[in-house]
Amino acid sequence: MIHEFYEREKPVPPEDYVRVDHVLLKNYVTSIFEKLGVRRWEAEIVADVLVTADLFGISSHGVQRTRRYVDGIKTENIDIYSEPKIIVDRGAIAIIDACNGLGQPVSVKAMELAIEKARNYGVSLVLVRNSNHFGIAGYYSLKAVEKGYIGVTMTNSVNLVAYTHTIDRIIGTNPIAIGVPKREPPPILFDAATSVVPVGKIEIYSKQGKEIPPGWAIDSNGNVLYGNASYVLKMIKAKKAALLPLGGLGEKHGGHKGSGLSFIIDIVSGVLSGAAWGVHVGYTVGEKPSNVGHAFMAIDISAFMSIEEFYNRLQQYIDEIKSARKHSKADRIWIPGEKAWYTMMTRKKIGIPLHKNVYNELINIGIDVGVELELKTL
Amino acid sequence: MIHEFYEREKPVPPEDYVRVDHVLLKNYVTSIFEKLGVRRWEAEIVADVLVTADLFGISSHGVQRTRRYVDGIKTENIDIYSEPKIIVDRGAIAIIDACNGLGQPVSVKAMELAIEKARNYGVSLVLVRNSNHFGIAGYYSLKAVEKGYIGVTMTNSVNLVAYTHTIDRIIGTNPIAIGVPKREPPPILFDAATSVVPVGKIEIYSKQGKEIPPGWAIDSNGNVLYGNASYVLKMIKAKKAALLPLGGLGEKHGGHKGSGLSFIIDIVSGVLSGAAWGVHVGYTVGEKPSNVGHAFMAIDISAFMSIEEFYNRLQQYIDEIKSARKHSKADRIWIPGEKAWYTMMTRKKIGIPLHKNVYNELINIGIDVGVELELKTL
Numbered sequence: 182m183i184h185e186f187y188e189r190e191k192p193v194p195p196e197d198y199v200r201v202d203h204v205l206l207k208n209y210v211t212s213i214f215e216k217l218g219v220r221r222w223e224a225e226i227v228a229d230v231l232v233t234a235d236l237f238g239i240s241s242h243g244v245q246r247t248r249r250y251v252d253g254i255k256t257e258n259i260d261i262y263s264e265p266k267i268i269v270d271r272g273a274i275a276i277i278d279a280c281n282g283l284g285q286p287v288s289v290k291a292m293e294l295a296i297e298k299a300r301n302y303g304v305s306l307v308l309v310r311n312s313n314h315f316g317i318a319g320y321y322s323l324k325a326v327e328k329g330y331i332g333v334t335m336t337n338s339v340n341l342v343a344y345t346h347t348i349d350r351i352i353g354t355n356p357i358a359i360g361v362p363k364r365e366p367p368p369i370l371f372d373a374a375t376s377v378v379p380v381g382k383i384e385i386y387s388k389q390g391k392e393i394p395p396g397w398a399i400d401s402n403g404n405v406l407y408g409n410a411s412y413v414l415k416m417i418k419a420k421k422a423a424l425l426p427l428g429g430l431g432e433k434h435g436g437h438k439g440s441g442l443s444f445i446i447d448i449v450s451g452v453l454s455g456a457a458w459g460v461h462v463g464y465t466v467g468e469k470p471s472n473v474g475h476a477f478m479a480i481d482i483s484a485f486m487s488i489e490e491f492y493n494r495l496q497q498y499i500d501e502i503k504s505a506r507k508h509s510k511a512d513r514i515w516i517p518g519e520k521a522w523y524t525m526m527t528r529k530k531i532g533i534p535l536h537k538n539v540y541n542e543l544i545n546i547g548i549d550v551g552v553e554l555e556l557k558t559l
Numbered sequence: 560m561i562h563e564f565y566e567r568e569k570p571v572p573p574e575d576y577v578r579v580d581h582v583l584l585k586n587y588v589t590s591i592f593e594k595l596g597v598r599r600w601e602a603e604i605v606a607d608v609l610v611t612a613d614l615f616g617i618s619s620h621g622v623q624r625t626r627r628y629v630d631g632i633k634t635e636n637i638d639i640y641s642e643p644k645i646i647v648d649r650g651a652i653a654i655i656d657a658c659n660g661l662g663q664p665v666s667v668k669a670m671e672l673a674i675e676k677a678r679n680y681g682v683s684l685v686l687v688r689n690s691n692h693f694g695i696a697g698y699y700s701l702k703a704v705e706k707g708y709i710g711v712t713m714t715n716s717v718n719l720v721a722y723t724h725t726i727d728r729i730i731g732t733n734p735i736a737i738g739v740p741k742r743e744p745p746p747i748l749f750d751a752a753t754s755v756v757p758v759g760k761i762e763i764y765s766k767q768g769k770e771i772p773p774g775w776a777i778d779s780n781g782n783v784l785y786g787n788a789s790y791v792l793k794m795i796k797a798k799k800a801a802l803l804p805l806g807g808l809g810e811k812h813g814g815h816k817g818s819g820l821s822f823i824i825d826i827v828s829g830v831l832s833g834a835a836w837g838v839h840v841g842y843t844v845g846e847k848p849s850n851v852g853h854a855f856m857a858i859d860i861s862a863f864m865s866i867e868e869f870y871n872r873l874q875q876y877i878d879e880i881k882s883a884r885k886h887s888k889a890d891r892i893w894i895p896g897e898k899a900w901y902t903m904m905t906r907k908k909i910g911i912p913l914h915k916n917v918y919n920e921l922i923n924i925g926i927d928v929g930v931e932l933e934l935k936t937l
Contacts, residue, residue, distance in 0.1 A: 212800055245695035247747075271862050273651045274681030289835040303652030306858065331827075344880055346744040346889035351880060359823050371823050396812050418603040428755070431888070435805045438751040439813075440640040441895040445737050445749050449709070452872045453863050479911050481683065484649050487933045494830045498837055500914055502722055502729060502822075510809070517819040536630070558794050 189238075189520070190527045195536040199558040200532030207232045209547065210244055210430030210555045211410040217551040218252050219261045223286040230285045230316035235533045236520035241381020242317045245539045249314075249544055250283070253465040255558070259283060260314050261472075264538060265290065269397045273302040277309045281470045284315030287435040289336075292321045292477045296328050299479035308473040310453035314338070314465050319372035319518075325479045329488060332360045333478035339449040339471075340460045342376045343423035345432065345440035350423040352459055354379050360518070362482070363499075364492040370518030376424040377442035380417065383424075383431040386410035386534065396429050399421050405430060532559040567616075567898070568905045570914040572881065575581045577936040579908030579918070585610045588622055595632050597639045599663040608663045608694040613911045615899035618697045619759020623917045624677040627692075627925055628661070631843040637661060637691050638848075651680035654832060654871065655687045659848045662693030666712075670699045670855045671879040674706050677857035684745065686832035687853040692716070692843050697750035697896075700738030703857045704746045710738045711856035715829040717849075718838045720754045721801035723810065723818035726781040730799040730837055731809060732757050733824040738896070740860070741877075748896030753821035754802040758795065761802075764788035774807050776800050783808060830854040910937040 207228045212343055213432045214224035227250065235243030253259040263280035265287045275294055279287040291307045298305035315321070318334040325332025338353035356379070358372035377397050386393060387410040394405040406413055416422035427439025451458030456474025463471035482491050499516055528534075535543075544556060585606045605628065613621030616623035629892055631637040643665045653672055653841040657665040669685045676683030693699070696712040703710025718729035734757070736750035755775050764771060773785040777794035778800045784791055794800035805817025829836030834852025841849035860869050906912075917918075922934060 251724075269863060272680035273683075274859075274862050276863060302680050303649035304682060304856075306682040307653075308863065331831075343886075344883065344892070345879070346886050346892045347883040348886050349884050351883050361823070361826055369826070371819040373813070373819065394811060401884075403888070429812060429814055431886075434807060434812075435751070435755050435817075437893070437895070438805055441749040441751065444895065445739070445747075448739055448747070448876070449858075450875065453858075453860065453869065454877060455864060456873070461878055476681075477886065480827075480831075482831065485647060485654060486685065486833060491831065493726075494836070496827065498830060499824070501837055502725070505722065505725040505729050506727050506779075508721075508724050508726050510781070514724045515815070517815070517822065518810050533635050541776075541800070557785075 189523045190531065190534075195495060198534045198536055201558055202532050203232055203529055203551060205235055205557065206235070206244060206533055209543065209552060209554050210247055212552045212554055213251065213546055213550055217261070219283065221255070223261075223283055226289055227283055227285045232242050232533070233320055234245055234317045236425075236525040236528050237317070237319075237520070238524035238528075239317060239381070241379065241385050244315070244535070244543060247546060248463050248542055251550075253313065256390055256466060258465065258467055258470060263361050267294075273298050273305045273372050275305065275307045279312035281311050283311070284313040284316075284473060284475070286293070287312055288315045288321050288336065288477070289324060290477055291475065292332060292334070295349070295479040296325055296330055296468070299330055299481045303478050303481050303484035304450060307477045308450070309477070310454045310456035310472070310477055311470065312456065312473045313471045316471060317467075318356045318358035318370065318519075319360065320475060322372070323360045323368065323370060326362045329362050330480060331362070331480035331484060333476075333480075334358045335446045335450050335476040337447045337456070337462050339462050339464050340384065341380050341417065341424050342426055342440070342443060344444065344540060345426060345437040346399055346524060348399060348423065350417075350420055352443050352447060354424065355443040355450070355461060355507040355535050356456075357442075357446055359494070365516050367519050367522030369516060370521065372518070374428075375427050375431060375446065377427055377439070378424070380424060383410055383414050386395045387414045396425065398424055399430060446476075448511050450476045450559050504559040561680050567901045568909065568912075575883040576912045576914055577918050577933060578912050579936055581610055581907055581911050583932070583935065584613070584622060584911055587921065587930060587932050588625055590930045590932055591629065591921075591924055591928055592632075594689050594930055595629065595639070597632070597661065598632045601661055604638040605661055605663045608698050610911070611698055612695045614903040614906050615695070615697075616902035616906075617695060617759070619757065619763055622632060622903070622921060624694070625924060626844050626920055629928075631691065632863055634844060636843065636845055636848060637925065645672075646706050649685040651676045653685045653823065655685065657687050657690035659689050659691070660928050662691040662851060662853070663834035665690055666693045666699050666853055666855070667702060669853065670702045670710060670712070670857070673710075673855040674703055674708055675693055677708055677859045681859050681862035683857050685855045686828070687855070688832040688850070689848065690851045690853055692851060693853060695750065696734045696736035697738065697899075698746050699855060700736045701748060702751070703868060704738040704748075705739050707860065709740070709858035709860060711854075711858075712736045713746060713824045713828050715825045715834070715836060715852050717838050717842050718823060719795065719802050720804055720818075721757050721777055722822065723804060726777060726779055726801065728795070728798055730818070730825060731840060732802065733821040733828070735820075735824055739873070745810065745897050746898030750896070751850070752807075753824065755807060756802070757800045757806055758802060761788055761792050761795065763793045772815040774803065776802055777808060779899075813847070824854075829852045
């Protein structure tokens with residue numbers, strides 16, 4: 182029954198894409214960062230977060246972002262030699278100063294600390310300041326899930342979204358990811374930007390030559406911007422357009438809810454952590470450290486009820502949703518995280534599809550920094 | 560500068576509405592519940608939650624709901640004689656069994672416990688099972704804010720929403736309310752149903768003879784339902800229509816995000832607390848106890864940084880949002896909770912507008928249960 186969903190992969194045009202084994206890809210990207218001077222264990226985490234995004238089908242956050250981190254390191258806008266410091270540690274909470282190091286390793290450490298604290302107190306909240314872009318938020322929530330905990334990950338991010346009733350890019354797409362363990366995989370993983378779509382989706386549409394529907398972005402006069410994705414992307418990058426918050430323009434369909442949620446996530450991740458917020462969050466490659474802020478929570482299910490009872494109750498809920506009457510235009514009713522999981526299962530077997538531009542860029546980076554591995558295609 | 564926003568009240572047609580002093584209204588509603596046998600302190604809390612909703616301009620959740628609770632008590636579907644029990648109490652977490660009592664008093668107690676735990680551990684999570692409808696979620700988050708804490712309140716609720724790609728009412732409007740203290744009022748209060756709109760908004764539109772725009776509801780064939788609000792409301796009540804999650808129908812504008820968030824809120828409030836979930840959550844007046852589940856979190860700001868530093872940083876962020884370029888169609892850029900707060904300031908001065916139907920219903924309930932106070936109009 183499950184197997185039919187494993188083969189979720191849509192065919193990719195062979196003239197544009199190659200496929201690469203995920204283990205090789207991870208080793209290759211690890212090697213790139215190691216050659217740049219990143220400590221081995223940190224390079225492995227960065228590569229794992231990137232390749233996991235590709236396995237999940239979120240190619241916008243996958244190895245295509247290698248260039249961005251490489252440039253951040255080369256320009257020394259990221260400090261790969263620093264060590265994170267725990268600067269507040271009280272009961273169930275902590276603040277870690279990432280000291281402008283890479284966002285991924287400190288985030289794994291922060292979630293591990295959150296799990297340890299949740300084991301002692303039932304729930305925890307660990308904040309991180311002075312960090313950098315950490316990739317997909319869901320990666321860290323899944324670290325909690327692997328240990329049987331509910332994991333919550335939030336982060337602020339570079340300003341791309343128009344807060345409701347404003348017209349400029351003043352808040353981030355500030356995502357929240359919540360992972361919940363189940364008896365059998367896939368675990369539940371809700372991972373969502375608080376904008377209608379992340380900018381990565383517009384990048385992908387742009388690469389595919391697709392049209393943006395009305396309702397995702399506005400231009401700097403406040404008019405809904407749609408159509409040619411490359412044009413929309415160019416306008417956003419030039420700060421002549423902004424993404425819309427979840428719920429869309431104005432308040433009619435709840436845009437103030439997406440906008441408000443983004444603001445709240447920034448208050449916890451940015452204001453309370455001691456990091457930057459809103460327009461002050463920097464880009465990985467820039468003239469100042471990004472000073473991104475993250476938040477990690479863990480909840481110990483077994484403090485509330487036996488894990489078996491929780492699994493039974495959750496499975497019943499899922500079965501009830503799955504057996505509901507389906508909309509005629511939908512292929513299937515999805516539980517958060519399922520699509521990504523089944524895509525991962527498929528891609529682990531048949532390889533990760535990389536756009537040739539991305540593949541060639543990786544090869545060039547590899548040559549540039551002296552990677553010895555060959556990135557063979559399947 | 561602030562005063563101009565105090566007078567937010569739109570004029571109400573005097574042939575349809577009366578105005579009542581909020582203190583008198585609270586005393587009157589308290590008396591109704593006391594006459595029904597509810598303990599004085601609990602009756603006061605129920606009345607305060609209802610009247611606060613009216614003060615905030617959320618009349619859908621205001622004293623117009625008195626009838627619903629009265630009927631729940633009279634039919635003994637709510638047990639006003641029970642006492643809540645703390646059944647799990649470990650470190651920073653707890654579960655309270657409301658024993659089918661009123662939702663409001665146990666929720667105040669639960670948030671107080673969450674605050675006490677956050678004082679000791681920095682963060683906390685208190686869940687409530689076997690509860691009833693608790694009114695506006697924001698009320699409890701503000702209890703944390705009054706003490707200088709960030710407060711988070713979530714609840715599940717009766718099934719009114721179509722989970723993405725389903726067409727029936729299978730999940731609740733499951734709101735989340737997050738309150739954040741500021742140096743000067745109003746505090747930040749984000750309080751949002753995870754549906755595009757709460758059903759109360761459709762009730763209000765129905766009373767006002769207004770039209771529902773496309774995008775709020777679907778009929779039981781999965782078609783977008785709009786137009787005459789009374790008809791839409793009738794269809795929802797007859798289970799021939801459902802509200803749409805925040806983000807709307809399908810996934811194009813992020814409906815799976817609203818739907819997923821609602822599901823996650825139910826997992827914490829309902830599944831993990833030991834309460835009902837999804838279609839099992841009962842209505843206040845029904846054939847079985849509602850078994851609503853709630854979740855309350857408190858975060859001790861002073862565990863992370865000095866409260867003064869937090870206030871300074873937050874105020875700067877707010878000032879930056881407020882000074883952004885405004886959309887030409889918007890009257891003003893709002894911070895979550897401001898509208899409600901300014902409406903409250905106005906209504907405390909000039910009284911709460913009650914639709915005559917609501918006013919007459921209260922009078923009739925008062926006569927019925929033997930309230931001695933006179934509900935004088937202004």
